Amino acid sequence: MTPSQQELFDAAVTAMERAYAPYSNFPVGAAVRSASGVVYAGCNVENAAYPQGWCAEASAIAAMVSAGEREIVEVLTVCRSELVGTCCGGCRQKLREFAALSVPIYACGPDGIRATFTLDDLLPHSFGPEHLHS
Ligand code: THU
Numbered sequence: 332m333t334p335s336q337q338e339l340f341d342a343a344v345t346a347m348e349r350a351y352a353p354y355s356n357f358p359v360g361a362a363v364r365s366a367s368g369v370v371y372a373g374c375n376v377e378n379a380a381y382p383q384g385w386c387a388e389a390s391a392i393a394a395m396v397s398a399g400e401r402e403i404v405e406v407l408t409v410c411r412s413e414l415v416g417t418c419c420g421g422c423r424q425k426l427r428e429f430a431a432l433s434v435p436i437y438a439c440g441p442d443g444i445r446a447t448f449t450l451d452d453l454l455p456h457s458f459g460p461e462h463l464h465s
Contacts, residue, residue, distance in 0.1 A: 332443060339364060339407035340439060342372035346387065347409050350374035354381060359416070360409045361387035363395055363426075366402035371395040388422035392429060403430040406450075409439040415446045423454040432457070 332340065339362040347360025354377045362372040373390020387408065395403065406426060410416035415438050418426065426436070432451035437444045451457075 335364070335405065336407065336437060336444065338370055339405060339437070340409065340443065342370045343387075343407050343409045343439070344441070346372040346374040346390070347411075350387065351376045353377060354379075354384070357410065357412070359387035361391040362407045363388075363391045363403045363429075364405040365395050365398075365400040366404055367400060369395075369398070369400070371398065371400075386419060386422050388418055389425055392425055395429070401429060403434060405435055405437075406430065407437040407439060407444075409441070411441055413440075416440070417446070417448070418453060423450070424457070426450055427454055427457050427459050 343360035343362040347358045350358030352358045352375055359375045362370050364370050371391050371394040373387050373394055375387045377384035408418060417438050430450050434450050436448045436450060438446045
């Protein structure tokens with residue numbers, strides 16, 4: 332892992348350990364690096380009214396936007412699944428709002444990076460902000 336990936340990984344694992352996931356028992360952590368270089372992390376937060384829960388990526392994006400930033404340059408997610416845990420469809424679209432299609436997304440298990448994708452790999456032929464401004 333590069334130092335940059337390690338910083339994202341450490342932040343995402345810490346967030347995963349704080350996840351509120353009593354219904355799925357599937358804690359997830361996410362970390363995004365903004366254009367300024369700062370890392371913002373988040374976890375999934377579930378709810379007794381199941382559809383009201385939200386994903387780790389959404390928490391990380393909200394932390395970044397709340398801090399006044401709008402551009403994501405690197406993304407990392409971590410979960411304890413044996414399968415490669417890629418971002419859900421909704422989170423791919425949420426990332427699309429703030430990340431270029433070339434932005435790398437590292438899908439991790441507790442042991443480290445299992446797969447690397449670009450946002451374009453995960454969300455091909457996507458709809459984004461520029462469609463509304465052309
Ligand atoms: N989850 C995430 O946090 N990110 C994803 O991209 C996939 C799913 C969460 C939502 C829910 O709290 C739990 O994982 C099981 O779906």
